[in-house]
């Protein structure tokens with residue numbers, strides 16, 4: 001069994017418990033009653049038609065306490081405070097891990113961040129049921145994660161449609177050529193190239209350029225995982241990233257605001273005018 005299968009087993013158990021506490025009809029009603037979602041695609045530099053590519057390298061800053069690959073990363077006693085620093089540094093989107101068992105996150109963390117900042121929020125979890133999409137929206141999410149390796153094409157299409165029907169977008173995450181092609185085929189407008197293999201947890205930054213070259217130019221490309229420094233940001237920006245998703249390096253940083261700002265400025269300077 002891969003790490004991904006193992007994580008998803010736990011996610012399904014936790015989900016079943018929440019579903020008893022808040023039944024489907026209630027979570028759907030809450031999702032539809034929530035304040036409208038923010039446009040995460042535009043916030044990440046998405047442009048329609050034959051217009052100039054956005055010149056900013058966007059940063060998605062992540063709130064993550066621990067991970068299966070690295071163990072404990074940071075305590076984060078006040079997720080709202082960390083999120084405020086991310087936003088002050090110029091983060092375009094903030095990602096909040098809500099998976100409990102392996103990442104130490106929760107929907108309470110998500111709520112705390114939601115009330116602290118105005119930027120679009122990504123609910124970062126392993127989405128396996130539509131219920132979680134309604135739940136994300138009910139808590140004020142603007143963007144959800146869909147992991148191609150964890151879902152069938154049928155699931156991906158349906159879940160993307162549910163997200164859009166609720167006014168959200170999906171960050172569709174891929175790790176191989178085949179997964180990129182599946183993400184493009186279902187009509188993803190934001191594709192994440194995760195340089196960490198979720199089945200083995202190995203990081204290979206070299207996969208980014210190879211996979212990014214298969215993605216059409218009107219799709220927003222997010223380079224995910226393994227960003228340690230300005231040098232990594234510059235590499236991803238040079239290789240076609242519109243945005244980067246950074247967790248570990250920021251949660252361990254004593255000055256996350258300044259680091260986000262440094263990533264935005266170095267990445268934007270390195271971003272080519274066309275892709």
Ligand SMILES: O=P(O)(O)OC[C@@H](O)[C@@H](O)c1c[nH]c2ccccc12
Nearest residue numbers: 194224225226227245246247248249
């Ligand atoms: O901490 P890092 O190496 O900067 O990685 C962030 C992010 O890419 C990573 O948390 C991630 C990417 N895809 C995921 C899917 C589920 C959970 C976590 C992730």
